[in-house]
Amino acid sequence: MKLPTHGVMAVTLMFAGMLSGSPANAHHSFAMFDFNSTVSCPATVKEFRWTNPHVTLLIEASVKAGGPPELWSLELTSPGNLTRLGWTHSAFKAGDRIEIQFNPLRDGKHGGAFKEAKIVATGQVFTSSVRNANDAPSLK
Amino acid sequence: MRPCFRAEPMLAVLVNAVMLLAASAVRAEQPVLNAAPQAKDWADLARLPDWSGVWTPNISDQARRERADPLPWQPRAAAAVAKLEAAEQAGNPKGLFVNCLPESMPSWMLITHNAMEFLFTPGRVTILGEADGNRLRRIYTDGRSHPADPDPTFHGHSIGHWEGDTLVVDTIGVLPETYIAPSEAVGIPNDGDLHIVEHIHLAGPDKLQDDLEITAPHVLTRTWKTTRFLFRQRARKYDIVEGVCLQGNFSERTDAAGDSVFVPTPQTEAGNWLPPIK
Structure with missing residues (x-):
């Protein structure tokens, strides 16, 4: 997927070998997302859906250089898995200004795999890599 | 047209007897019950390996x-x-x-x-x-x-x-x-x-x-x-949280009466939920 860059948005090419397949998300494969590119830009939260099997963050962002804000749908793993990373159903609320990073759909449609978000007002950062949280015992 | 069957008195008695025999045979088959656990059954569980958590x-x-x-x-x-x-x-x-x-x-x-x-x-x-x-x-x-x-x-x-x-x-x-x-x-x-x-x-x-x-x-x-x-x-x-897969096929919305309702949201064939989203 070709995405133009501008001042606050960057597409970062990553080494494919750094990623062993898609991130941990059940229900459907995440192979439709391009994990070799990361979109980074400011955005506004429109809706936060705390639902199985995939939590969804709807954002409005100007991903195209100079373009108008557009709606994007970002998918994550399940509420259960995100709970272990410190998320709750109220992690985001409509209107929150955030700095978002996501891996876009390969086909150019307005979807992506959530990677990381920082809430501007509080500085709180949310990540979504569940493997680090799950692939070892936690006994305390 | 073939006439309806009508049992003669003796034949009816015979048919009834056969049916009664069949019914008693069914009753003779004792249902297999799940036995009520005894104190020992609960105590035996403590000897199993610890798979808690x-x-x-x-x-x-x-x-x-x-x-x-x-x-x-x-x-x-x-x-x-x-x-x-x-x-x-x-x-x-x-x-x-x-x-x-x-x-x-x-x-x-x-x-x-x-x-x-x-x-x-x-x-x-x-x-x-x-x-x-x-x-x-x-x-x-x-x-x-x-x-x-x-x-x-x-x-x-x-x-x-x-x-x-x-x-x-x-x-x-x-x-x-x-x-x-x-x-x-x-x-x-x-x-x-x-x-x-x-x-x-x-x-x-x-x-x-x-x-x-x-x-x-x-x-x-x-x-x-x-x-x-x-x-x-x-x-x-x-701790395990409730998860209902089909919930992802619906959006949480408020209807004209002010009630909180689920509204179907189409997904792509691959399971993505993409704009435009109402």
Whole structure:
């Protein structure tokens, strides 16, 4: 997927070998997302859906250089898995200004795999890599 | 036109007698009851290994095994698998489970990324999964055998017994339409006569090992032996939460009357939920 860059948005090419397949998300494969590119830009939260099997963050962002804000749908793993990373159903609320990073759909449609978000007002950062949280015992 | 049958008095008596005999024969068959557990049955549970806590699958190992631990597919299935793998690698994964039917056996054990817990009660081990209200296995350990012709179900009919600290589980009666799936985008229907034997045991203080032997005579050339691992979690943030897969097919909205309602939201074939979203 070709995405133009501008001042606050960057597409970062990553080494494919750094990623062993898609991130941990059940229900459907995440192979439709391009994990070799990361979109980074400011955005506004429109809706936060705390639902199985995939939590969804709807954002409005100007991903195209100079373009108008557009709606994007970002998918994550399940509420259960995100709970272990410190998320709750109220992690985001409509209107929150955030700095978002996501891996876009390969086909150019307005979807992506959530990677990381920082809430501007509080500085709180949310990540979504569940493997680090799950692939070892936690006994305390 | 053939006349209606009308029993003569003597014949009616005979028919009634035969029916009464048949009814008493049915009554003579005592129903098999699930025995009420006694104090000893509950106490015996304490001698079983400690599988308490919540268990999360080793997802990295699952991913590694997609390539390192291939299934012995029959030629027709192998060709279909090759197409599915190529599609996934090209970024067009097939959404095998986006209809929200259960991943089923054995795929639940093979590819789930979600937590599960094991409940021991007299005569039974129950496995409860997360992120799908339908993920549930009842493994009978009371010595019963399989039904002669079990009703096919998503997780099949499972009987188990303990060999030392290992739970040996035998499963049949799985719906033929369910997938044997090495990944979320690659799987072939088992096509019937599926038989799964599992040896589940602790491989360390907080690591559970499930050795699976999967026999699927219509799609595999031989019994496939594979292993999956789970990690014990005791932190409360790992407590199993309710998860209903179909919830993802709906948006939470407020209707004209002011009530909170679910509104269907279309997904793509691959299971994505994309704008425009109403």
